Amino acid sequence: MDGAELDKAERGARFLPSGDTALTVELGERVDRSLSAAVIDLAARIDSADLAGIVEIVPTFRSLLVHYDPLLTTANALEGQITGLLAHPTAARQSGRRWRIPACYEADFAPDLDEVARRTGLSPAQVVEQHTAESYHVYMLGFLPGYPYMGDLPDAIQLPRRESPRIRVPAGSVAIATSLTAVYTIEGPAGWHLIGRTPVPFFDLRGAPPALLSPGDTVSFEATSRDAYDRLAAEVANGGFDAASLRAA
Amino acid sequence: MSATLDVIVPGSHTTVQDLGRVGYQALGIPVSGALDPVALRLLNGLVGNAPPTAVVEFLYQGPTLEVAVDSVRIAAAGCDIDVLGDPARRFPPWQSIRLTRGTRFRLGAMEKSACGYLAIEGGVALASVLGSQSTYTRGGFGGLEGRVLRSGDRLPLAQPAAEQRGEIRLAAAPDSKPPDRIRVVLGPQEAYFTDAAIDIFLSEPFAVTKEADRMGLRLEGPALAHARGYNIASDGVVTGAIQVPGSGHPIIMLADHQTTGGYPKIATVVSADLAAVGRLRPGDPIRFRAVSRVEAEAARRALESDIERRGRNTVPAVEGNGLNQAALYASNLVSGIVNATDWPSDGKR
Numbered sequence: 001m002d003g004a005e006l007d008k009a010e011r012g013a014r015f016l017p018s019g020d021t022a023l024t025v026e027l028g029e030r031v032d033r034s035l036s037a038a039v040i041d042l043a044a045r046i047d048s049a050d051l052a053g054i055v056e057i058v059p060t061f062r063s064l065l066v067h068y069d070p071l072l073t074t075a076n077a078l079e080g081q082i083t084g085l086l087a088h089p090t091a092a093r094q095s096g097r098r099w100r101i102p103a104c105y106e107a108d109f110a111p112d113l114d115e116v117a118r119r120t121g122l123s124p125a126q127v128v129e130q131h132t133a134e135s136y137h138v139y140m141l142g143f144l145p146g147y148p149y150m151g152d153l154p155d156a157i158q159l160p161r162r163e164s165p166r167i168r169v170p171a172g173s174v175a176i177a178t179s180l181t182a183v184y185t186i187e188g189p190a191g192w193h194l195i196g197r198t199p200v201p202f203f204d205l206r207g208a209p210p211a212l213l214s215p216g217d218t219v220s221f222e223a224t225s226r227d228a229y230d231r232l233a234a235e236v237a238n239g240g241f242d243a244a245s246l247r248a249a
Numbered sequence: 250m251s252a253t254l255d256v257i258v259p260g261s262h263t264t265v266q267d268l269g270r271v272g273y274q275a276l277g278i279p280v281s282g283a284l285d286p287v288a289l290r291l292l293n294g295l296v297g298n299a300p301p302t303a304v305v306e307f308l309y310q311g312p313t314l315e316v317a318v319d320s321v322r323i324a325a326a327g328c329d330i331d332v333l334g335d336p337a338r339r340f341p342p343w344q345s346i347r348l349t350r351g352t353r354f355r356l357g358a359m360e361k362s363a364c365g366y367l368a369i370e371g372g373v374a375l376a377s378v379l380g381s382q383s384t385y386t387r388g389g390f391g392g393l394e395g396r397v398l399r400s401g402d403r404l405p406l407a408q409p410a411a412e413q414r415g416e417i418r419l420a421a422a423p424d425s426k427p428p429d430r431i432r433v434v435l436g437p438q439e440a441y442f443t444d445a446a447i448d449i450f451l452s453e454p455f456a457v458t459k460e461a462d463r464m465g466l467r468l469e470g471p472a473l474a475h476a477r478g479y480n481i482a483s484d485g486v487v488t489g490a491i492q493v494p495g496s497g498h499p500i501i502m503l504a505d506h507q508t509t510g511g512y513p514k515i516a517t518v519v520s521a522d523l524a525a526v527g528r529l530r531p532g533d534p535i536r537f538r539a540v541s542r543v544e545a546e547a548a549r550r551a552l553e554s555d556i557e558r559r560g561r562n563t564v565p566a567v568e569g570n571g572l573n574q575a576a577l578y579a580s581n582l583v584s585g586i587v588n589a590t591d592w593p594s595d596g597k598r
Contacts, residue, residue, distance in 0.1 A: 016437035019517030020545035022487035065485025142509030
C-alpha cells in the first residue's frame with residue numbers, strides 16, 4: 001500500500017451523520033484490504049491529532065465511527081478538523097503484528113467441517129489445508145469483545161453464513177463465512193460455519209489490552225493435534241500461557 | 250462487619266450500572282451503562298453521590314432487599330419504595346430515605362417505565378472493570394460477577410453508615426411520560442431506503458415489541474423498504490442507532506448493543522431522547538420526528554441544563570406517612586422523637 005493509494009481512498013471520504021454523539025467517516029462500502037489500510041491509517045492520525053471532544057474511534061472494514069461529546073465539540077467542527085487530516089495521509093504504516101494461531105480441526109471441534117467440505121467439493125483435509133495456507137488480515141474487531149473479522153479466505157472455501165444460527169457455541173470456535181474467518185471469543189450465538197477450535201484466549205480481561213488482536217495484524221492458523229490442543233489449553237488454564245509465544249517474526 | 254444490601258427477591262434483570270464503559274468499543278466491547286442515564290444522575294444527587302456513581306437497575310419488576318449495614322441512604326426512580334414490616338411505609342420515587350440494619354424494602358412493579366433505579370449513598374464496593382462498574386451480562390463482566398442479581402446475593406456497599414440529615418426530594422421530578430415524537434437525525438445509511446420508506450418512518454406510528462432488552466428494542470409497524478439491499482459491510486453502531494434488517498422492521502440499539510453491525514441504519518435517536526426510549530415498554534407506541542444534527546446538539550445542551558436545574562432544586566422530603574418530616578422538626582412538634590426512618594420496621598425492637 002503506497003501513499004498514492006491511501007490518498008485515493010481518502011479523496012472518496014464522506015461524512016455521514018450518526019446522531020449527535022457520533023460521526024461516520026466513510027472511505028468506501030466494500031470489504032477491501034486497501035480500504036482497510038486507509039481506515040486504520042486515518043484512525044491513527046485522528047487519534048494522534050488529539051482533537052477536543054473525541055471520546056473514542058471505532059475503525060471498521062470501510063469507515064470510522066468517531067464518538068464525540070456534544071458538550072465539548074460539534075460534528076461540524078470535527079468534520080472541518082478531520083478534513084484537514086484527510087489531506088495529509090502518512091504512507092505505508094506497517095505496524096501490524098504477525099501471529100501464528102494453533103487450532104485443532106478434529107471432528108469434536110469442527111461440527112461444520114464435513115458440510116463445508118461437501119458444499120465446496122473438497123475433502124475435510126483439503127478445507128483445513130486451504131484455511132491454514134492463507135495469511136489473514138485483521139480488518140476490525142466487533143460483534144463480540146475481541147472478535148476479529150479476518151480475511152480473505154481462499155475462494156475455494158467461501159460460503160454464505162449458516163441459514164440458522166446456533167444458539168450457543170464455545171469460546172475458541174474457529175469459524176468461516178463469506179470471504180472471512182473469525183474466532184468466537186466468548187460463548188454465545190453463532191451464525192458462521194465452525195471448522196475448528198483454538199485454546200488461545202482471544203479476549204482476556206487481565207490482558208492489556210484485553211483483545212489479543214488489533215486491526216492491521218496478520219494471522220495464520222496452524223493445524224494441531226488434539227494432544228497439543230489439550231496441552232496448550234492446560235497452560236492457559238494454569239496461567240502459564242504467554243500470548244507473545246504466538247508472535248511470528 | 251461487612252456492609253451489604255442482601256437480595257431477598259431479585260426482581261427482573263437487576264444489575265449494577267453506571268454511565269458505561271467508555272473507550273473500548275474499538276475492541277468490540279459495548280458501552281453498557283444505565284438505560285436511563287438521566288435518572289441515574291438525578292438519583293445520585295439526592296443521596297449525595299457524584300452524578301456518575303453506579304446504581305442498581307431493574308427491568309419491569311424491582312427487587313426486595315434487606316439492609317445489612319448500620320444505616321444506608323437510598324433513593325429510587327420508576328417505582329415507590331415499600332418499606333416492609335409493621336407499620337409498612339411507602340415512599341415515592343425521587344426522594345432520599347435513610348434505613349437501618351434489618352429493614353427490608355421492596356421496589357415494586359413499574360407501570361410506566363421499563364427500567365427502575367436504586368441509588369445508594371456511597372455506591373457499591375465492586376471492582377471497576379475497564380473503568381466501569383457496569384454489568385455486561387453477555388460478556389460476563391462488570392457489576393456483581395458479570396451477571397444479574399440473584400436471591401441470596403449480598404451486594405457490597407462502599408459506605409458502612411449514612412449520617413442523619415434532613416431527607417430531600419426533587420421539587421420537579423422528570424416527566425416519565427414519553428415525548429409525543431422521538432427526535433432522530435436521519436442517517437448514516439438513509440440512502441439505503443426508498444423515499445417512501447423514509448416518509449413512512451417519519452409519519453407512521455410504530456410500537457415496541459416483546460423483543461426488548463438492554464441490547465435493543467425491536468419495533469413493529471409498517472415495513473420499511475430497502476432501496477439497495479439490507480446487507481452492508483459492517484460499520485460502527487452508536488447507541489440510539491435505528492438499524493433495519495431484511496424484515497424491514499426497525500431495531501433501536503440500546504446500552505448493550507454490539508459495537509458494529511451489518512444492517513443499514515436509517516436514523517439515530519438524538520442523545521437527549523435516549524432516556525425516554527430506554528424507558529419504553531413492550532406495547533408502547535413510538536413515533537419519530539427528524540431534526541438536524543445542529544438541533545440535536547442543542548437539544549442535548551438543553552437537557553443538560555434541565556438536569557442541572559432539577560438536581561439543584563430540592564426540597565424537604567415527605568415522610569412515608571405523608572407528614573413533612575423537616576417541617577415537623579422546624580416547628581418543634583416532635584422534639585426529641587427518633588427520626589422515623591431510623592425505626593427498624595421488622596418489629597425487632
